[in-house]
Structures are given as C-alpha cells and as structure tokens.
Amino acid sequence: MGGLVEGQTAAGGCLCGALRYQLAGPSLFVSQCCCKDCQKATGTGHTTIIGVHRSQLTMEGTPATYTNSGDTGGSVTRHFCGTCGGRLYTSGDLPGEFIMIQAGSLDDPDLIAPESVIYTKDAVTWDRFDPALPQYEAMQPRN
Ligand SMILES: [Zn+2]
Ligand SMILES: [Zn+2]
Incomplete structure (x- = not known):
C-alpha cells in the first residue's frame, strides 16, 4: 500500500x-478527502487524491477549470x-506547489492505496474507510 515511488510512472x-x-x-501522500467540496465536485462521499509536485504531471490537452475558495481561505482550482x-486534478494556493491528482483517473488506480483519511469532520455517515488508516478532522499536518 502507498503511493508512487521514485522512478515509477x-x-x-x-x-x-x-x-x-x-x-x-x-x-507525497495519498489520502481520502471527505470535505464538502469534494462531495459536491464528485457526487460521492469522498475523493481519493495523490499529492505530487506540479512538475511531476505532464498533461496532454487542456482541462476546463473551476475555482472557488478553499477551507483555509486560499483559492482552489479543479x-x-x-x-x-x-x-483529473486539483491545484491551488497550497504550500510547496503541490497538486492533487484524482486517483480514479489513473488507468490503473490499483497502483496506489490510501494512506490517510482527511476532513473527517465533513464525512457522510454512510461512507466507510479502512480503520487501519490514520484519520484527521481537517487537513493532515505536514512538515
Ligand atoms: Zn476535499
Ligand atoms: Zn473527457
């Protein structure tokens, strides 16, 4: 279980x-995000996101975007x-220029596995998570 390793594409x-x-x-991380915005944006209970540095993503084609204000006040663009x-992914005013790939958009989503559950304060009662995973009320603290 875990994310992509060095050298893996x-x-x-x-x-x-x-x-x-x-x-x-x-x-950098793989998390299940239960926030209200992820619920509305996906129509599901949570979204599974893979954190990477912006430079690690190579796009072919130009996505449409939607920007709103995130939990911490900065802008978030889907x-x-x-x-x-x-x-496909989410970017925003995030520290370290990282973006979050929607894991379900991978051709083989089984390449990764969640490492944590975030924004559990917004989680719907019927969503279920691996009880072995660490859970955070909001964003997972990073250093
Ligand atoms: Zn979210
Ligand atoms: Zn399409």
Missing part, C-alpha cells in the same frame, strides 16, 4: 479520452474534462 485520463496525462513518482466532466 503512471498514465491516466478522463472518461472520454480527450485528456491524457503522465504522472511521475514519487508521490481541473476536469469539458466534454465528459471527468475530474
């Missing part, structure tokens, strides 16, 4: 195939396919 894309990407390891609506 993974391909992904949207549902219709108009947008494709290559992702280079290592990933990148998705304008044709099929498939979510």
Whole structure:
C-alpha cells in the first residue's frame, strides 16, 4: 500500500479520452478527502487524491477549470474534462506547489492505496474507510 515511488510512472485520463496525462513518482501522500467540496465536485462521499509536485504531471490537452475558495481561505482550482466532466486534478494556493491528482483517473488506480483519511469532520455517515488508516478532522499536518 502507498503511493508512487521514485522512478515509477503512471498514465491516466478522463472518461472520454480527450485528456491524457503522465504522472511521475514519487508521490507525497495519498489520502481520502471527505470535505464538502469534494462531495459536491464528485457526487460521492469522498475523493481519493495523490499529492505530487506540479512538475511531476505532464498533461496532454487542456482541462476546463473551476475555482472557488478553499477551507483555509486560499483559492482552489479543479481541473476536469469539458466534454465528459471527468475530474483529473486539483491545484491551488497550497504550500510547496503541490497538486492533487484524482486517483480514479489513473488507468490503473490499483497502483496506489490510501494512506490517510482527511476532513473527517465533513464525512457522510454512510461512507466507510479502512480503520487501519490514520484519520484527521481537517487537513493532515505536514512538515
Ligand atoms: Zn473527457
Ligand atoms: Zn476535499
């Protein structure tokens, strides 16, 4: 279980195939995010995100974007396919220039496994998580 390791690459894309990407390891974290915005943006109980540095993502095609204000006041931009609506990644005013890839957009999502659950304060009662994973009320503290 865990994220992408150094030297590992993974391909992904949207549902219709108009947008494709290559992702280079290592990933910084893999989390299940239960925040309200992820619920609304995906129509599900949570989204699974892979944190990487911006430079580790190579996009083919230009995603549509939607920007709003995040939990900590900074802007958050969601990148998705304008044709099929498939979510690809999220960027924003985040420390360290990192972005969050939507794990379900990988061609092989089993390449990774969640390492933590974040924003449990917003989690819906019917969502279920591996009890072995560390859980955080909001963002996972990092150093
Ligand atoms: Zn698409
Ligand atoms: Zn979220």
